[in-house]
Amino acid sequence: MSKITFTQLRMVFVLILFLCTLLAACQVNTAGPRVRFAEPADGATAASPLKVVMAAENFTVEPAGDVRDGAGHLHIMLDTPCLSPGEVIPKDEQHLHFGDGSTEAEVELSPGAHTLCLQAADGAHTALAGNGMTHTITVNVP
Numbered sequence: 001m002s003k004i005t006f007t008q009l010r011m012v013f014v015l016i017l018f019l020c021t022l023l024a025a026c027q028v029n030t031a032g033p034r035v036r037f038a039e040p041a042d043g044a045t046a047a048s049p050l051k052v053v054m055a056a057e058n059f060t061v062e063p064a065g066d067v068r069d070g071a072g073h074l075h076i077m078l079d080t081p082c083l084s085p086g087e088v089i090p091k092d093e094q095h096l097h098f099g100d101g102s103t104e105a106e107v108e109l110s111p112g113a114h115t116l117c118l119q120a121a122d123g124a125h126t127a128l129a130g131n132g133m134t135h136t137i138t139v140n141v142p
């Protein structure tokens with residue numbers, strides 16, 4: 001068995017470097033769609049009406065209507081959990097729809113602790129699948 005030469009070692013090093021670069025590129029490409037509350041922060045204390053700012057990454061926020069891949073509109077569930085993917089989000093005082101494609105809202109809340117769950121749904125209000133399609137926070141209203 002021959003000894004590993006410097007050239008062979010260098011080739012292995014270059015190969016490892018190449019694989020690392022490839023892996024990093026893949027991670028960037030597979031970054032999934034995500035929605036989140038930009039404001040308020042989780043656990044924040046804030047007065048009512050609560051100013052809410054919603055953000056989306058790798059996801060297009062648009063008015064309800066057409067069902068398109070990678071696009072939809074946002075919802076806030078007030079003191080009730082988000083729905084399972086595939087369920088149609090009801091429209092009532094605990095399920096707020098932003099069917100106009102807006103990403104900012106003012107929400108009236110009673111004093112105390114509240115849970116807000118942000119959920120993305122398609123143009124027909126059907127909850128979308130994916131880890132990043134919901135985001136839950138709690139806020140305290142003095």
Ligand SMILES: [Cu+2]
Binds near residue numbers: 073121124
């Ligand atoms: Cu909706």
